[in-house]
Amino acid sequence: LLSNSRAQNLLAKSEYRYEGKSLSALLEESLKNQKVFYDPIRLLDGRSRRLDVELGVWRLLDEDQKPWGVLCTIDDITYRKMMEEQAVQDEKLVYAGKLAAELAHEIRNPLAGIRVGVQVVERHSSSETDRKLCETIIGEVDRINLLVENLCHLTRQRKLQKTLIDVAELYQEVSLLYSKIAENSHIELLSDAPPGIxxxxxxxxxxxxxINLINNSIKAMKTGGTIVMKARAQESRILLCLSDDGEGIPPEKMKAKSRNGGMGLSIVSQLLQKNDGTFRLESAPGKGTKAMMTFPR
Incomplete structure (x- = not known):
């Protein structure tokens, strides 16, 4: 058996498996059973890292057409496959972005009319019950607007513009943005960020x-409560934390969220990764939820 160094390196990667078999085992099976792999094979290791290969097997015949050997080729096409998948994903994002922009335009226009109309009704209403109903409607309209913005953000590819952010000022901006929504939902939104972070x-x-994390908290707080945004600076990192005293998330739902999240958590993970941040969620039924973000300093 003669093989070059590249083939030896690939065959030595026994941690990568396809249907429980290593690459060397697959090659032996192909030679023994004359099995042909027409499509690329994707092998995964214990950490779900991938290795995409194409296997080629050719029988070698002498001038009398008698077999005298076999030539096997192993092509590592992992990078090529990743680029192909990225191209498909980019094409989908372009289409989804156009669709999201059209939907946002069609949804926001009537929502603006509804919001103004309800505000007019609220001003002329003499019934406290009717005014509270109007406040609830306005809060829900604002929430739909934020959901539409989330949809647009998910499909929008924008070049990052990193700058030094004063966390206390950022918390103040977010608090101002949510002041009316929080009030309508009977939620107190607090900020705890020392100046200078x-x-x-x-x-x-x-x-x-x-915004996405606060949206999730508001949804979980059916009867009101408190949301706290904290920030702390350590020697090598900056910690941001958003906690609520809502109903919490059961363990089985926490597992599902950690696997695939919702649209809001998907955006959170993507944006934090692009900014070198990490994300961790802690929750338990009846004990609220805590979202912790860590950034390098």
Whole structure:
């Protein structure tokens, strides 16, 4: 058996498996059973890292047409496959972005009319019950607007513009944005960020992360409560934390969220990764939820 160094390196990667078999085992099976792999094979290791290969097997015949050997080729096409998949994903994002923009335009226009109309009704209403109903409607309209913005943000590809962000000022901006929504939902939104904590990141992205997390908290707090945004600076990192005293998330739902999240958590993960941040969620039924973000300093 003669093989070059590249083939030896690939065959030595026994941690990568396809249907429980290593690459060397697959090659032996192909030679023994004359099995042909027409399509590329994707092998995965224990950490779900991938190795995409194409196997080629050719029988070698002498001048009398008698077999005298076999030539096997192993092509590592992992990078090529990743680029092909990225191209498909980019094409989908372009289409989804156009669709999201059209939907946002069609949804926001009637929502603006509804909001103004309800505000007019609220001003002329003499019934406390009717005024509270109007406030609830306005709060829900604002929430739909934020969901539409989330949809647009998910499909929008924008170059990051990293700057030094004053976290206390950012928290103040978010609090102002949510003041009416929180009031209508009987929620107190608090900020606990010492002055002078500076975070090097894309401000729009971090703001969107906070918006998504606050949206999730508001949804979980059916009867009101408290949301607290905290920030702390350590020697080598900056910690941001958003906690609520809502109903919490059961363990089985926490597992599902950690696997695939919802649209809001998907955006959170994407934006934090682009800003070199990490994300961790802690929750338990009846004990609220805590979202913790860590950034390098």
């Amino acid at each position: 500076l975070l090097y990141a894309d401000k729009s992205a971090v703001k969107q992360v906070l």
